[in-house]
Amino acid sequence: xxxxxxxxxxxxxxxxxxxxxxxxxxxxxxxxxxxxxxxxxxxxxxxxxxxxxxxxxxxxxxxxxxxxxxxxxxxxxxxxxxxxxxxxxxxxxxxxxxxxxxxxxxxxxxxxxxxxxxxxxxxxxxxxxxxxxxxxxxxxxxxxxxxxxxxxxxxxxxxxxxxxxxxxxxxxxxxxxxxxxxxxxxxxxxxxxxxxxxxxxxxxxxxxxxxxxxxxxxxxxxxxxxxxxxxxxxxxxxxxxxxxxxxxxxxxxxxxxxxxxx
Numbered sequence: 374x375x376x377x378x379x380x381x382x383x384x385x386x387x388x389x390x391x392x393x394x395x396x397x398x399x400x401x402x403x404x405x406x407x408x409x410x411x412x413x414x415x416x417x418x419x420x421x422x423x424x425x426x427x428x429x430x431x432x433x434x435x436x437x438x439x440x441x442x443x444x445x446x447x448x449x450x451x452x453x454x455x456x457x458x459x460x461x462x463x464x465x466x467x468x469x470x471x472x473x474x475x476x477x478x479x480x481x482x483x484x485x486x487x488x489x490x491x492x493x494x495x496x497x498x499x500x501x502x503x504x505x506x507x508x509x510x511x512x513x514x515x516x517x518x519x520x521x522x523x524x525x526x527x528x529x530x531x532x533x534x535x536x537x538x539x540x541x542x543x544x545x546x547x548x549x550x551x552x553x554x555x556x557x558x559x560x561x562x563x564x565x566x567x568x569x570x571x572x573x574x575x576x577x578x579x580x581x582x583x584x585x586x587x588x589x590x591x592x593x594x595x596x597x598x599x600x601x602x603x604x605x606x607x608x609x610x611x612x613x614x615x616x617x618x619x620x621x622x623x624x625x626x627x628x629x630x631x632x633x634x635x
Contacts, residue, residue: 438614449607506633518585527576
């Protein structure tokens with residue numbers, strides 16, 4: 374009796390092994406499993422997401438002075454809360470929607486920097502920037518910083534609906550004071566620009582191009598201005614100090630190294 378039970382157990386184990394092995398092998402006529410979300414072949418459908426743009430490469434003409442790295446990284450980590458230079462204030466006195474900050478196509482011919490890119494311009498003090506770029510204005514004050522947030526342009530159909538988004542920022546002078554706190558400080562953003570009859574929107578973020586003002590007598594600066602190129606994530610400084618690729622244009626600016634909004 375005991376021998377019979379042992380034999381029956383061995384035969385059962387062997388049969389179970391054969392069954393599980395065959396079940397693991399796909400049958401030739403079995404339909405394939407549907408792809409997981411995001412694994413579909415997108416040929417002819419939605420275009421795949423673009424690869425992130427690399428950090429701005431160091432220009433061979435430029436220096437990278439480590440004395441300015443800490444401040445450049447600090448600016449890169451906080452500029453998004455400053456607000457955009459061209460963003461209008463809230464308009465509480467009528468029913469009109471506030472205007473929007475729009476993307477701009479860079480006029481720079483240097484493709485290694487922000488040339489041929491879309492950009493938004495941020496300022497540590499919108500008031501000081503506007504004053505410094507007004508007709509007959511005095512020099513920008515020490516402490517002013519501006520950031521050109523650069524994006525690779527992506528062409529879209531001319532009839533694309535331009536969707537605005539709302540982005541929070543720090544409070545600034547001239548803001549509407551809402552007693553209920555229902556309208557926190559924010560900017561409306563329209564990430565589109567037109568050039569040569571074509572419409573573009575922002576693709577991959579390219580990098581940050583920074584200028585900040587120190588005392589004009591500060592060594593290693595362009596009459597007080599420090600130029601910097603920082604990766605899109607704000608962690609890597611690829612150029613700092615008197616950057617030739619920046620100064621070639623900014624020394625010709627009408628407002629003491631600043632061009633203002635055109």
